[in-house]
Amino acid sequence: MRRLAAASALALAGTLALVSCASAPSDATSSDTAAATSDFLPCIVSDQGGFDDQSFNQLGLEGVTDAAETLGTEHIDVQSETESDYAPNIASLVEQGCTTIVTMGYLLAAATEEAATANPDIDFIMVDDNTITADNVKGVVWDTSQAGFLVGYAAADYTTTGKVGTYGGAQIPPVTLYMDGFARGVDYHNEQKGTDVQVVGWNPDTQEGQFTGNFSDINAAKVLSQGILEQGVDVIVPVGGPIYQGAAQAIRESANPVALVGVDTDMYVSDPDYDDIWFTSIARDMPKSISEVIQASAAGDFSNEEYVGTLDNGGVLMSPFHDFESKVAPTLQGELDDIQAGIIAGDITIDTPSAP
Numbered sequence: 001m002r003r004l005a006a007a008s009a010l011a012l013a014g015t016l017a018l019v020s021c022a023s024a025p026s027d028a029t030s031s032d033t034a035a036a037t038s039d040f041l042p043c044i045v046s047d048q049g050g051f052d053d054q055s056f057n058q059l060g061l062e063g064v065t066d067a068a069e070t071l072g073t074e075h076i077d078v079q080s081e082t083e084s085d086y087a088p089n090i091a092s093l094v095e096q097g098c099t100t101i102v103t104m105g106y107l108l109a110a111a112t113e114e115a116a117t118a119n120p121d122i123d124f125i126m127v128d129d130n131t132i133t134a135d136n137v138k139g140v141v142w143d144t145s146q147a148g149f150l151v152g153y154a155a156a157d158y159t160t161t162g163k164v165g166t167y168g169g170a171q172i173p174p175v176t177l178y179m180d181g182f183a184r185g186v187d188y189h190n191e192q193k194g195t196d197v198q199v200v201g202w203n204p205d206t207q208e209g210q211f212t213g214n215f216s217d218i219n220a221a222k223v224l225s226q227g228i229l230e231q232g233v234d235v236i237v238p239v240g241g242p243i244y245q246g247a248a249q250a251i252r253e254s255a256n257p258v259a260l261v262g263v264d265t266d267m268y269v270s271d272p273d274y275d276d277i278w279f280t281s282i283a284r285d286m287p288k289s290i291s292e293v294i295q296a297s298a299a300g301d302f303s304n305e306e307y308v309g310t311l312d313n314g315g316v317l318m319s320p321f322h323d324f325e326s327k328v329a330p331t332l333q334g335e336l337d338d339i340q341a342g343i344i345a346g347d348i349t350i351d352t353p354s355a356p
Contacts, residue, residue, distance in 0.1 A: 042294045109129045137304055154328065183204040
C-alpha cells in the first residue's frame with residue numbers, strides 16, 4: 001500500500017497537483033505565460049503574523065512570488081499588523097494597479113468582499129474562506145481536518161501519558177477545522193484500540209477550547225502552552241501560524257519530553273531550529289495552489305469556483321515523522337495508510353462544523 005511518508009515528501013516537493021472540487025485551473029503553458037501582459041500585477045495582503053511567520057503568510061507569499069517569477073512580472077506585498085489594516089491595505093493595492101489580489105485568511109473576508117464589489121475588474125483570491133459570492137472572487141480552501149485526523153490518531157498511538165493537547169490563535173473555522181480533525185482522530189484511536197487518550201484544550205462536541213486571541217502573540221502562546229503541558233500533555237498542536245514558537249519555548253523549558261505538531265507545512269523543513277521536537281505536521285500545498293490560480297488569472301481563465309484541497313488530491317497531507325520515525329510503533333504507518341484510504345473512500349467520515 002502507498003505509504004503516507006512517501007506521499008508527503010512528493011507533495012511537499014511540489015510534484016503532486018492540487019485538484020479542486022470544481023474545475024481546477026491547469027498549469028500555465030508557454031502560451032499562457034505569453035498572454036500575461038506587462039501590466040499584469042499579482043499582489044498579496046497578509047493576515048496578522050507577517051510574511052516571516054514561517055507558516056501561513058509566508059506560504060501565501062511564496063505562491064505569489066512563484067507565480068510572478070513564472071510569468072515574468074513583478075509583485076507587491078503588504079503586511080497587516082492588526083485587523084484594522086485589512087481594508088486600507090487592500091485599498092492601497094487597488095490604487096497601485098494590482099490586477100490580482102490574494103487576501104490571506106478568513107478574517108479578511110469582509111474587507112475582501114467590499115473591495116471586490118467596488119472593483120469588479122480585479123480578480124481576488126480569498127485564502128481560507130469560500131463564503132463570498134462574486135464573479136471576481138475565488139475561495140481557496142483546504143480540508144485540513146482530514147490530515148488532522150491522521151495526526152490525531154498518530155498522537156494517540158504515541159502518547160505515554162494518555163493526554164494530548166491543542167489550541168488555536170483565533171476561534172474561526174480555518175483554525176478549528178485543524179483542531180476538530182485532530183480530536184476526532186484521537187477519538188477514532190480510542191474506539192479502535194480501546195484506549196482512553198484525552199484531548200486537552202479543545203472539545204469538538206461543544207466547540208469550546210483555548211485560544212490566544214490572535215496569531216502574533218508568542219508570549220501568550222507560551223503561557224497557554226505551559227498551562228496545557230502542566231496537565232500532563234506530551235503531544236501538542238498549536239494552530240495559528242507563528243504561535244507555534246510559544247509552544248516550542250514552553251517545551252524547551254519543560255522538564256518532560258513533549259512532541260510538537262506543526263501546521264500548514266512540514267515544519268521540520270520550514271523551521272529546523274526545532275527539528276528534535278517536531279513530531280509531524282498537518283500540511284497543505286498553499287504555494288502551488290495559489291500560484292496556479294494566479295497564473296490562470298493572467299491567462300484570462302480566472303473562475304470563481306472554489307478550490308478545495310483534500311487527501312485525495314494531495315492538497316492536504318500528514319508530513320513524515322522524521323526524527324520520530326524510530327520512536328513510533330512499527331505498525332503505525334500501515335494503520336495510517338488504511339485510515340487515509342478509508343477517508344478518501346468515504347468509509348471514514350470526520351464530524352466537524354467547519355468543513356469547507
